[in-house]
Amino acid sequence: MSYYALTGVDTMQKKSIRYYLKWAKYNKCINLFDTEWWKHEDLIEFQEYRLHKILKYAYKHVPGYRKKLKLAGIAPKHIRSLDDLRKLPIITREELQNNPDLVNEEMIYNTLYTGGSTGTSLQYYESHKSSEIRWNAHLRGWSWNGYQPGKRLAVVASAQGTLKVENTLNLYGDLTKENMHKNVEEIKKFNPQHLRGYVGSLYILAKFCLDNDIILEGIESINPISENLYDFQRETMEVAFNCPVFEEYCCNDGGACAWECDAHEGLHYCMERAIIEENGSEMVVTDLWNMAMPFIRYINGDSVKFLNKKCSCGRDLPLIKVKGRDNDIIITKDGFLTPSFLVHHGIGIATAIDNKNRFRSGIHAIQYVQKPGYVLEVNLVKNPWCNDDEIKELNEKLSIIAAGMEIYIKIVDEIPKSKKGKRAFIINEDIDLLKKMKNLAQ
Template structure:
């Protein structure tokens, strides 16, 4: 249906879109969604052997396709004297090298990692959120969105979510002009994730009550700041949510505690990425993250515990043994004893730091996922870093790409400064600094945001 609408001329498109909007949500989700969703609801109880067999079949398909159609992978196989049939089990997969973000970026730019048998002009582009400071661009399959949504709904079903249930979203880009947006077809209300004062917090609570919200979904940092405000101003919550769904950010213990405490319901979180190589979530009986075996194959770097992921969903620019920069806590190849699903590996969380938060001059907390939005489509800038030295002052470090137009670069820096001010507040002073490179921390990790004030601020609560 979506394809049909996309291809139709405008005079036909408008009435179709209108009629489409009248269809019940369940129907509109489409066949790909329901096929995937129903498959997951059933296969979640499969035996370890059956799930492994499924994974190997998917891997075989992916490797054959990559070898045949994707020049980068053809070279990787050839250089090692390998053919796809030489990968017979998960151990064999280790014969292939890790794919780093930089390698992906280089091979995307010269088209070597893009499948040859597709028409690029027809495909949507996507990108990472840029919490690592360097957003990555890639193509996405047409049915990827529907599949991903089915996987997420499957995970949420563990806390009672059914597709179409009333949901509030506290996420996405900041839109101060329309802070509350109601989408009738999706049955959701989206709140702008910046809550700058008591009145806004009160308004959001009132809307949630009127709407009959069952789930609150969004950035953990934004929801935690919301909970802090409710606590600070002793606001009343006159409704009961079924669960709070955390996504898109590393989760801190204090966030979970304050949110569960204030809203008096379970926090349920999942971990995924825009590249769609790994998806993992808690279960109804534990807070341990269970990787979904139907989604891809997850490994961990034995030394650093960084996530290494092979995704089954994206075939246009496949991610095979893709090295994420996220570090898993206590990863292990066992299944969860509490729910008995054979979903593995499992891990306790993703490492995070309080220094990722920005404190506004007015004393509100801003989560990193909100800050990333203006950084997504940069043309002249290779890398950035944000250093908050006080509640009034931020250093914006910028590493330009080689040989860029100075004027364009200055325009982008100006754009970033303005957008940051929109998010953090007009009173904040942003000082741009152009650098050749950004040094890594002592532990060798790149830190995108370093706030020298947030730790004290959070601990004061």
């Protein structure tokens, strides 16, 4: 075990890894503002310590994992280092859906849902410590763009993206042209120091400000979340709001998260919260803290690439690039629709549940396929309680949002898989249009 003095940062005291491991053992948490300056080998050592702990726990207390590991002929003692990680079986979202064998009810502190931009929603649980480290990881990631709770923050997102912290303006309103002036007035009145929101939403806001010569003054940073950020979107936002973009990646089911620091050389992944593996291009993630519903080698549907270079900021937390879900965008005659835009407008999967503890939406799963000639095919799997009115409502919303497109809703038993075996939320098959749109935007 290596001891070393942490230097270079005023707030840091000379604390050793041993101190942290001991401290973490008893308090089951760590101070991420210290660990961000740890050397890579010490971060690895910490991950191995937590991995062993979570594995032993899952084996003992979560029957579904015990069964999976036994089937694979693995016991926790066989996993001695991160190199052994690949011996462990993979777990999928489908396996975790509605499977009480993979949950330890005694440890449930929070019930959460995936946002729906994956086409299906997962109800999942987190333990108290897991919730704590989620919040702390965010506080650290945001501190790199200058934000801390208490500063004025405008959040342009849907209900899933709201933030319940002081001095926050949450804009729920539609980002349709009719509502944009109202939104902008609210933002001006609030005078935010930081902007946060879905990439698609912030981009629409930025474009609107540029097109209408609206200047929002005093914004220090922009924090786009939840979907692929294209270079043209970053540039548009930086010009419109006259400050830098700090990208964020966060997928709470599985605990993978990463933030851009002020060197802007990639996103530093939070090694203290989860282990991210690059498996082909597929992201496989192991949550190091969640004992209510362990995610051990979970395929979260995103793709990741490790940049294999050291950031000039001095942090050893690896730099990654995340290519979001294996999906695309829908191109309408007026612009484009991103996954989060669809969720924002309530035509992804609703995540609210009713008093019978089931998803209120009658839509179980949904997939959008754009065909050449502005044709939009919607594959839809219904829940048993889905009625015609709900389908009609979906059709009406779509015909406004995707105006000018021919829309066909197809009721299917299950969402068709791609050649790679994935069930994408959006598939754009109009390759020419896709190329043209990306070129135009650059």
